[in-house]
Amino acid sequence: MSSLHDHGIFKFPQAGVINSSADRRWRNLGAEVRAHPACEIPDICSTQMEITLALKGTPSGVVHRRGDGRFQSTAVRSGTLWFCPIGVQEDSIRITEPLPEILHLYLPEHQFATAGELTSQPVASGDIAYLADVADEFVRQVCMRVLQEMRHETAAGDLLVEQLSMTLTLHLLSRYSGNGLIESSTEVNGALSPVRRNRVIDYVEENLEADLTVAELAEVACLSRYHFARSFKAALGQSPSEYVANRRLLLGQKLLEDPTLSLAEIAFRCRFSSQAAFGRAFRRHTGMYPGDYRRRRS
Incomplete structure (x- = not known):
């Protein structure tokens, strides 16, 4: 099974990676921030649904691109959005000047296929339009929440990103494809029993x-x-991710009372990608770093 980041690696060989979710246990969504030089990007057929957000604009930078015969020329401002659905053949992409900070989100095809349970017909990423300079504040906010999680890991970031990927998929299909999402009337729409x-x-x-x-x-x-x-x-x-995050941080507090456990082992058992990420999240939750908490408890 290919990585969610393979498409970005192949598509942007000249662009440096500033941040990436490659070391996280995220499912159904990959994210990376790249610095793009002024260049021409090789021809490529999109293998993942790509959402691109300019985090920083430039005074006169422009992205010229052509996908499936449709030409688009877009000034790069902070907040500019582009969509490139799966299966679109982009045979011309030219960046006129360096772009210092561009966020790319990647959604796999199976994420759209599972959304078919809410529709009266099969759906796919290819149903979504190839668009530039998209005016959609909701998508921007989802992108920024994913970026925040990538930069500042939480105790249940994998669950949070899974929820965001589902929300984003349904939004894209509802607003940018010809498929109407029809929810089953037999589902429970209120609180869990x-x-x-x-x-x-x-x-x-x-x-x-x-x-x-x-x-x-x-x-x-x-x-x-x-x-x-x-x-x-x-x-x-609470959302599932918020609930699980709180429970894992409480687990971390309990584990810190065992002096035989290293901080790295506790971080792993609380499902963090690193001891440093656990330390930052623990401090946000308790106001102190794990080592300080352990010394105070002892």
Whole structure:
């Protein structure tokens, strides 16, 4: 199975990577920030749905591109958005001057296929239009939340990004394709029932030290993953990612009371990508770094 970052590596060989989600356990969405030189990009057929956001604009920079015969010329301002769906053949991309900070999000085809459970017909990334200079503040805000998670890892960032990828997929299909999303009237649209809620909570507690996904929590609740997150929040007042993050940080506090465990081991058991990321998240949660917390408790 190819990496979510393979497309960016192949498409932008001249662009340096500033930040990347490659070392995270994210599912269904990859992200990276690149610095692009003035250049021409080789011909490429998109293998992932690509959303591009200019984090910093330039005074006179322009991106000229042609995909499936459609030519677009776009001034690069802070907040400029581009979409390139899967299967679009881009045979001409020219960047007129260096672009210092560009965010790229990548969504795989199977993410769109699973959204078909909410529609009356099959859906795919290719249903979405090839667009430049998109005026969509919702997409910008999702991009910025993904960027924040990439720069400042949280205790359940994998769940958060999975939720964001689902939300973004449905938004793109609803607004930029010809497929209308028709939700099943048989789904539960309110809060989780007490039985379902307790079943999910028990499952989370039993698996705090393992990778968790929205899909498997939804399966425990016997709901589709597209309905589970809002039903969970209606029942507990927190999103699944917020709930799991809080439980993992409380687990971290408990583990810190065991002097035989190293900080690196505790970080791993709380599902962080590094000890440093655990330290920063723990400090945001408690006001002190793990080492200071351990010394104070001892």
